[in-house]
Amino acid sequence: MHSNIFLIILGMGLVTYIPRMLPLTLFHRIELPPFWRGVLRNVPYATLGALIIPGIFLIQDDPVFGILGFVSAVIASWLGANVMIVVFVSVLVLTVYTMV
Amino acid sequence: MFRDGIKSGVAIAIGYAPVALTFGLLAKSTGLSLMDTTLMSMIVFAGAAQYISLNLLSLGTGPFEIILTTFILNIRHFLMSASLNEKAENDSLWKKALYAFGITDETFSVAAMKEGTISASYMFGLIFISYSSWVVHSAIGHIVGAHLPENVQVSLSVALYAMFISLLVPAVKTERKALWLAVCAGAINCVLLLWLHVPKGWAIVISTIISAICIQWVVEKGKETEYAQ
Numbered sequence: 257m258h259s260n261i262f263l264i265i266l267g268m269g270l271v272t273y274i275p276r277m278l279p280l281t282l283f284h285r286i287e288l289p290p291f292w293r294g295v296l297r298n299v300p301y302a303t304l305g306a307l308i309i310p311g312i313f314l315i316q317d318d319p320v321f322g323i324l325g326f327v328s329a330v331i332a333s334w335l336g337a338n339v340m341i342v343v344f345v346s347v348l349v350l351t352v353y354t355m356v
Numbered sequence: 357m358f359r360d361g362i363k364s365g366v367a368i369a370i371g372y373a374p375v376a377l378t379f380g381l382l383a384k385s386t387g388l389s390l391m392d393t394t395l396m397s398m399i400v401f402a403g404a405a406q407y408i409s410l411n412l413l414s415l416g417t418g419p420f421e422i423i424l425t426t427f428i429l430n431i432r433h434f435l436m437s438a439s440l441n442e443k444a445e446n447d448s449l450w451k452k453a454l455y456a457f458g459i460t461d462e463t464f465s466v467a468a469m470k471e472g473t474i475s476a477s478y479m480f481g482l483i484f485i486s487y488s489s490w491v492v493h494s495a496i497g498h499i500v501g502a503h504l505p506e507n508v509q510v511s512l513s514v515a516l517y518a519m520f521i522s523l524l525v526p527a528v529k530t531e532r533k534a535l536w537l538a539v540c541a542g543a544i545n546c547v548l549l550l551w552l553h554v555p556k557g558w559a560i561v562i563s564t565i566i567s568a569i570c571i572q573w574v575v576e577k578g579k580e581t582e583y584a585q
Contacts, residue, residue, distance in 0.1 A: 261392050264419045268409060269399035271427035275434035277456040280441050281449055291572060298568035299439035300468035301537035303432075304524045306563045307461055309542025310549065312517040316510065325514040326521070333525035339367040342522035343515050350511035 361481020369489035380497020458483030
């Protein structure tokens with residue numbers, strides 16, 4: 257174990273904070289051209305896609321696990337369930353699946 | 357507004373609990389003290405990076421490499437921060453610098469999908485509850501060190517993904533573009549991660565940028581041809 261663990265943690269904190277902080281403070285009043293504003297507005301949807309796929313299908317070696325979690329979350333949210341219900345339903349479905 | 361933030365953060369706080377408990381547990385087995393474990397969650401506040409750092413620490417990796425890996429993994433927050441900035445109200449700079457600290461995949465997704473603009477007090481509420489859950493559960497994981505029943509723990513690992521899906525689906529229902537953006541980014545991410553073995557942090561950044569630019573380009577082309585007709 258490193259004796260300088262505290263310094264490592266500080267360094268990790270710094271390199272994590274800087275990318276989080278720079279755009280919000282530096283681009284404070286910059287007017288981007290419409291095309292790039294559109295691109296930035298697209299970012300959340302694209303990010304969500306990349307956060308979900310392929311991650312959810314790789315949680316377990318068993319592909320059915322991820323597919324089942326994915327499908328139950330999609331169905332629950334498609335039916336208009338709020339976020340808590342969606343999380344609850346998919347965890348429940350998978351708990352049942354891992355029991356049987 | 358602060359209360360609205362708290363309300364939208366409850367799901368994140370619950371989703372973080374098992375992840376942070378497990379982190380605390382792993383940190384203990386890696387040999388980190390309770391204080392170091394809690395400090396890491398307080399100072400870094402980035403799940404994936406913290407997990408990987410434990411792995412690297414146990415392998416005896418040098419400080420520079422650990423910090424560099426953390427940077428590469430978390431560079432994606434730059435993009436999220438830039439995107440959030442488009443929706444952010446003109447709060448004073450120090451407030452924005454303060455809530456920027458709490459931008460994670462989860463807080464970003466919830467804030468970005470919120471209707472209307474984003475105020476500092478909303479972000480403070482959202483981050484306060486998520487951050488508290490993360491830090492407190494990291495410490496509890498280290499202290500208690502007890503496992504949840506195996507199958508519950510396994511199925512809880514889907515919680516944050518389910519939250520992402522529940523944020524995305526309503527947008528997809530109202531706007532076809534959202535679906536294309538997500539599917540396109542997901543497909544590129546698969547190629548980058550599974551085939552080209554790009555590190556996870558970069559893979560998310562690259563697939564998000566390519567998808568966001570390409571779809572925007574297609575949309576603008578579509579408008580031009582509409583006007584031309």
